[in-house]
Amino acid sequence: xxxxxxxxxxxxxxxxxxxxxxxxxxxxxxxxxxxxxxxxxxxxxxxxxxxxxxxxxxxxxxxxxxxxxxxxxxxxxxxxxxxxxxxxxxxxxxxxxxxxxxxxxxxxxxxxxx
Amino acid sequence: xxxxxxxxxxxxxxxxxxxxxxxxxxxxxxxxxxxxxxxxxxxxxxxxxxxxxxxxxxxxxxxxxxxxxxxxxxxxxxxxxxxxxxxxxxxxxxxxxxxxxxxxxxxxxxxxxxx
Numbered sequence: 001x002x003x004x005x006x007x008x009x010x011x012x013x014x015x016x017x018x019x020x021x022x023x024x025x026x027x028x029x030x031x032x033x034x035x036x037x038x039x040x041x042x043x044x045x046x047x048x049x050x051x052x053x054x055x056x057x058x059x060x061x062x063x064x065x066x067x068x069x070x071x072x073x074x075x076x077x078x079x080x081x082x083x084x085x086x087x088x089x090x091x092x093x094x095x096x097x098x099x100x101x102x103x104x105x106x107x108x109x110x111x112x113x114x
Numbered sequence: 115x116x117x118x119x120x121x122x123x124x125x126x127x128x129x130x131x132x133x134x135x136x137x138x139x140x141x142x143x144x145x146x147x148x149x150x151x152x153x154x155x156x157x158x159x160x161x162x163x164x165x166x167x168x169x170x171x172x173x174x175x176x177x178x179x180x181x182x183x184x185x186x187x188x189x190x191x192x193x194x195x196x197x198x199x200x201x202x203x204x205x206x207x208x209x210x211x212x213x214x215x216x217x218x219x220x221x222x223x224x225x226x227x228x229x
Contacts, residue, residue: 009155034217043118043207043220044158089158100211101148102218106157 003027004092006105014113019077021108023090026071030092034102035064035075038087047088048075080112116142118210120221127198128229135193135224137208143188144210148218149181152205164191198228 005024013019021035031052036044050057050064050073057064063076077084087109091102117140127133137147145166150158162170162183170183180202182194195202205225209218 036220041205041223041225043120043209043222045220046217049217100146101160101163103160104150104158107155 002106004090004103004105006088006090006108008108009106010109010111012111012113013080015082016079019075019080019084019110019112021075021077021088021090021110023073023075023105024071025073025092025103027092027094027103028068028071029094029096030103031095032093033064033066033073034091034093035062036089036091036104037084038089038107044089077110080110082112082114085110085112116140116144116210116212116215116219118208118219118221120208120224122224123222124225124227126227126229129199130197132194132196133198133226135195135206135208135226137191137193137210137221139189139210142210142212142214142219144191144212145188146211147185147191148209148211149183149191149193150207150209152207152223158207161193195226198226200228202226203228 034049035047038044048062066073087107089107090105119138121136147164149161152158161176162172164170164183164185166185172178185191207223209220
């Protein structure tokens with residue numbers, strides 16, 4: 001059963017506009033959420049994270065929003081740039097298990113059109 | 115952040131052979147390392163959690179006798195795919211976690227192709 005879901009496998013956005021990537025989760029024990037960016041044949045690179053005690057975290061062009069009641073988080077990229085084109089994974093951490101392991105979503109392929 | 119390397123980056127082997135993938139932490143002592151695999155257009159699936167000096171903890175459905183993990187030191191973990199078959203062909207990625215950071219740092223991955 002997929003505990004972390006990204007229901008949009010792909011997204012196309014015009015350069016300069018906002019990109020919104022969504023992620024839903026089912027486990028209310030997740031305490032930390034992250035977004036990773038991944039290019040083909042490379043490992044994921046960390047983008048931004050948010051603790052479950054917050055509802056927003058901002059870092060430059062990237063903002064992550066967390067709605068705990070809806071078990072939903074989103075990544076906003078504004079303005080979008082062609083270099084942002086990649087696959088984006090959201091991940092949730094289950095610290096209560098003591099292993100700090102991450103559960104990844106299925107990814108959303110973002111394409112920013114010039 | 116931490117720098118993680120993986121070797122080899124790509125390997126092609128014949129069915130039935132064993133392949134060893136190394137994951138090294140270049141600037142941090144990693145008490146915990148994770149091994150993932152990714153099928154094309156799929157998510158990263160956690161295979162096992164590796165703690166230095168102890169046996170790895172495998173996720174449900176992952177055969178521990180097939181995917182041997184050895185975390186011999188605080189900077190090195192190895193994944194050995196034993197008696198590889200074509201269905202083991204995948205992209206294998208390691209990551210490390212330290213108390214100093216709140217996220218995992220990933221290696222560049224290893225593409226395994228079993229003929």
